[in-house]
Amino acid sequence: MYNEHFGLKEQPFGLTPNTSYFYNVRAYREAFNMLRVALSNGEGFIKVVGEVGTGKTLLCRKLLNSLGDDYYSAYIPNPFLSPVALYKALAEELGVKCKTRDGVNEFQKSINERLIELVAEGKRVVLVIDEAQTMPEKTLEALRLISNLETETSKLIHIILFGQPELDRILAQHELRQLKQRITFSCQLTPLDKEGVSSYIQHRLNTAGYHGEQLFHNNAVALLAKASRGVPRLINMLCHKSLMCAYGKGVRQIDRVHVLAAINDTEDASLPNPFMRWLWSMSS
Structure with a gap:
C-alpha cells in the first residue's frame, strides 16, 4: 500500500525468502563461498547454524539456485521424520518410485542404485536439509548411513544441514559422535552489527x-x-x-x-x- 508513496517498485521488507534480496555482507558471503568450495571438493557433510531469523533459508535457496547443470539437488524443508519417512522423502526427491510396502532396506537399495546412475551421468548429488535441529536422533543416524554411500573415489551424495543452534547441542550427544565426526565444514550465521x-x-x-x-x-x-x-x-x-x-x-x-x-x-x-x-x- 505504501510503495507509490515512497517511490518503491515493490515491497522491500517481505518475510518470504527472496534470493534477489540476498545481502552480500561478509558473514553471508563467506558462508556461501564455503558451501560452494566444500561441494566442489566433494565433501560429504556440511553444516550451517544460525539463530531464528538470521537468513538460513535464504542462504539455502541462494545456494540451490546457484548450482549448475552438473548438480542434482534434493531438498527436504521439514525433516521431522522417522528414518523410513526420511528415506522415502529422499527417494521421491531423487525420482525413485516408492511402494507403500517398502521398508528401510528397499529404500536404501533404490536410493543407492539411483545415486550410482546420477554419478555415472556426471552429476554431483546434493541433499539439503533445512530446520535440521528438528530431526529425531534415530533419523540423524539414518542420515549418517546415507552418507556412507560412496564409490572407491568419491561420495555418492553430499549433505548440507541448515539448523538453529540446538543442532550443535544435539550433535554433541555421545550417541551421535559418529555423525559429528563426518562434518568436515561448518559455519555460523551471526546477527548484523x-x-x-x-x-x-x-x-x-x-x-x-x-x-x-x-x-x-x-x-x-x-x-x-x-x-x-x-x-x-x-x-x-x-x-x-x-x-x-x-x-x-x-x-x-x-x-x-x-x-x-x-x-x-x-x-x-x-x-x-x-x-x-x-x-x-x-x-x-
Missing part, C-alpha cells in the same frame, strides 16, 4: 527500486538495530511496520517515532526499559 543493519536496510531499499534521499533517519536505524538485535527477519518486520506508520501519517522519512510504534506492535522486538522511556521523552 549496527553498521550492518544500516547497510542491510539500504540494500533492500535499493533492490526494491528506491532512489530518493535517505529514507530511514539515522536515529531510526540506531533504534532498529537495538530492537531487532541485528536479526534480519526482525529488521524486515520493524521496517515494514515503520513504513506503514509513516505512510499513515503522510510523511516521507522514517524516524524513531515510527520505529517505536513498530516495536510496540512486534512481540519479539524489545528495548531496555530505561532506554525506551528516554526515547519516548525525546520523541514527545
Whole structure:
C-alpha cells in the first residue's frame, strides 16, 4: 500500500525468502563461498547454524539456485521424520518410485542404485536439509548411513544441514559422535552489527527500486538495530511496520517515532526499559 508513496517498485521488507534480496555482507558471503568450495571438493557433510531469523533459508535457496547443470539437488524443508519417512522423502526427491510396502532396506537399495546412475551421468548429488535441529536422533543416524554411500573415489551424495543452534547441542550427544565426526565444514550465521543493519536496510531499499534521499533517519536505524538485535527477519518486520506508520501519517522519512510504534506492535522486538522511556521523552 505504501510503495507509490515512497517511490518503491515493490515491497522491500517481505518475510518470504527472496534470493534477489540476498545481502552480500561478509558473514553471508563467506558462508556461501564455503558451501560452494566444500561441494566442489566433494565433501560429504556440511553444516550451517544460525539463530531464528538470521537468513538460513535464504542462504539455502541462494545456494540451490546457484548450482549448475552438473548438480542434482534434493531438498527436504521439514525433516521431522522417522528414518523410513526420511528415506522415502529422499527417494521421491531423487525420482525413485516408492511402494507403500517398502521398508528401510528397499529404500536404501533404490536410493543407492539411483545415486550410482546420477554419478555415472556426471552429476554431483546434493541433499539439503533445512530446520535440521528438528530431526529425531534415530533419523540423524539414518542420515549418517546415507552418507556412507560412496564409490572407491568419491561420495555418492553430499549433505548440507541448515539448523538453529540446538543442532550443535544435539550433535554433541555421545550417541551421535559418529555423525559429528563426518562434518568436515561448518559455519555460523551471526546477527548484523549496527553498521550492518544500516547497510542491510539500504540494500533492500535499493533492490526494491528506491532512489530518493535517505529514507530511514539515522536515529531510526540506531533504534532498529537495538530492537531487532541485528536479526534480519526482525529488521524486515520493524521496517515494514515503520513504513506503514509513516505512510499513515503522510510523511516521507522514517524516524524513531515510527520505529517505536513498530516495536510496540512486534512481540519479539524489545528495548531496555530505561532506554525506551528516554526515547519516548525525546520523541514527545
